[in-house]
Amino acid sequence: MDTQRNESEDFMLELGAITKSFGKNTILHQVSLRVRKGEVCSIIGPSGAGKSTLLRCINLLEQPDSGNMSLNGNFYDVSFPLRQDELLSLRRTCGMVFQSFNLFPHMTVLQNVVFPQRHVLRRNESEAREVALKLLDRVGLKNKASSHPTQLSGGQQQRVAIARALALEPKLMLFDEPTSALDPELAHEVLDVMRELADSGMTMVVVTHEMNFARTVGDHLVVMADGHKIEEGIPEAIMDHPQQSRTRQFLSAVNH
Amino acid sequence: MQFLPTLLVGLRQSLWIIAAVIAIGLPLAFCLALMVMSKHRLISAVGLVIVEVGRGMPALVILYLVYYGLPRFGLNLTNIASVIGALAWNYSCYCSEIIRAGILSVPKGQLEAGQALGLKPRITFLRVVAPQGLLSTIPGLMGQTILAFQDTSLAYTIAVPELMKQAYSLGGESFQYLRVFVLAGLVYAAVTLPSTWITTWVERRINTAY
Numbered sequence A: 001m002d003t004q005r006n007e008s009e010d011f012m013l014e015l016g017a018i019t020k021s022f023g024k025n026t027i028l029h030q031v032s033l034r035v036r037k038g039e040v041c042s043i044i045g046p047s048g049a050g051k052s053t054l055l056r057c058i059n060l061l062e063q064p065d066s067g068n069m070s071l072n073g074n075f076y077d078v079s080f081p082l083r084q085d086e087l088l089s090l091r092r093t094c095g096m097v098f099q100s101f102n103l104f105p106h107m108t109v110l111q112n113v114v115f116p117q118r119h120v121l122r123r124n125e126s127e128a129r130e131v132a133l134k135l136l137d138r139v140g141l142k143n144k145a146s147s148h149p150t151q152l153s154g155g156q157q158q159r160v161a162i163a164r165a166l167a168l169e170p171k172l173m174l175f176d177e178p179t180s181a182l183d184p185e186l187a188h189e190v191l192d193v194m195r196e197l198a199d200s201g202m203t204m205v206v207v208t209h210e211m212n213f214a215r216t217v218g219d220h221l222v223v224m225a226d227g228h229k230i231e232e233g234i235p236e237a238i239m240d241h242p243q244q245s246r247t248r249q250f251l252s253a254v255n256h
Numbered sequence B: 001m002q003f004l005p006t007l008l009v010g011l012r013q014s015l016w017i018i019a020a021v022i023a024i025g026l027p028l029a030f031c032l033a034l035m036v037m038s039k040h041r042l043i044s045a046v047g048l049v050i051v052e053v054g055r056g057m058p059a060l061v062i063l064y065l066v067y068y069g070l071p072r073f074g075l076n077l078t079n080i081a082s083v084i085g086a087l088a089w090n091y092s093c094y095c096s097e098i099i100r101a102g103i104l105s106v107p108k109g110q111l112e113a114g115q116a117l118g119l120k121p122r123i124t125f126l127r128v129v130a131p132q133g134l135l136s137t138i139p140g141l142m143g144q145t146i147l148a149f150q151d152t153s154l155a156y157t158i159a160v161p162e163l164m165k166q167a168y169s170l171g172g173e174s175f176q177y178l179r180v181f182v183l184a185g186l187v188y189a190a191v192t193l194p195s196t197w198i199t200t201w202v203e204r205r206i207n208t209a210y
């Protein structure tokens, strides 16, 4: 009994049999997943596999059809929409970084990071600014605080988006192909920030095509295809000795 | 030229009417847009009926319905109030569609970013989606306002002493209809043309806003 409880406490996130369909198409088939505290879990797989949908089910940007979820010790039955207050508290626990950055273009970089803190954490203006500037410094963009997002490169925008999410002190960070929209040299600066974040002990779920990141930073690797989790384990083990033919196919395609 | 002072008195009345139409019509347009976009089927349907009826009928017909029709239901409006009410309805229906299109033009990622941050839906709408959506509607709303200003000339049909009515009276007194109406047209143009130029300028500014 005791060991079981302790084991459960080790996990930041447990997904149980998440199923999701759009209309008649079932996109996720009973996907389960466990992510330990402080762990970096990478999700790879061909496009259309359901990786984004799975990630979006975690913070309920998509409402699953059925399944359950435990996040930071809180259990949720996600077969039904959550109450508004539960939903907001769940989302407060996870930060999300999108492929397309989704910064607020009508606000400065600083306002992008300050504004959510004011409303979500009810921080006062000076405290929120202080936190924002510290985080912008951490991602190397303190000098861009008064710029507008469109004046920044994609890599810089993505780093601001990371700072914006971190300002709300999430327990879990979700990344949906954060570097796919970027040129390789710009992807680099974003990956460096993510690596530093992982080293600082943040729990992360990262959908990515960056095999090197998944191998060197990731602790756990999940391979998805056609809405199923087809393989998971230690990144090196899977990349060097894939068990499933779909995994082999996918890996040889990305390593061309 | 001796007609000009009288026409300018009429212009003041016309401007007064359009100011009232804007003051009533724009907030109404925003509410109608919210109604039509509502997830509630009933609210959305009611909004849609109001908007489609308002856009479907010519402004003159709406004006007559208000001025001659409402008294049948015991609601007697002055002629100026009838004009303002009728034009405000017509104007708000067109504007609500402009506002709705503007709000729908905001990329879905903006809404999702707000949701993912844990912002309340109301805050996401008011602080993230609406400011971006409404900015792009400003030129369209200005254009609609210019059209509504031209529609104020319909008020002459129910004897509101605005620009068109003054021109009509002057024409009747002097029998110089052509001169009077050319002059009246120039007065309208003196308002609408600069407004159009300003609209174009604003549009260009907004396209380079961010």
Ligand SMILES: Nc1ncnc2c1ncn2[C@@H]1O[C@H](COP(=O)(O)OP(=O)(O)O)[C@@H](O)[C@H]1O
Pocket (backbone or CB within 6 Å): A022, A027, A045, A046, A047, A048, A049, A050, A051, A052, A053, A054
């Ligand atoms: N909102 C949606 N409506 C309908 N189908 C969707 C929607 N979102 C995703 N899908 C479908 O779900 C499948 C998985 O998509 P996605 O999760 O984005 O895959 P991945 O991120 O692995 O490329 C795709 O076939 C896609 O077309």
Ligand SMILES: [Mg+2]
Pocket (backbone or CB within 6 Å): A051, A052, A053, A177
């Ligand atoms: Mg995807």
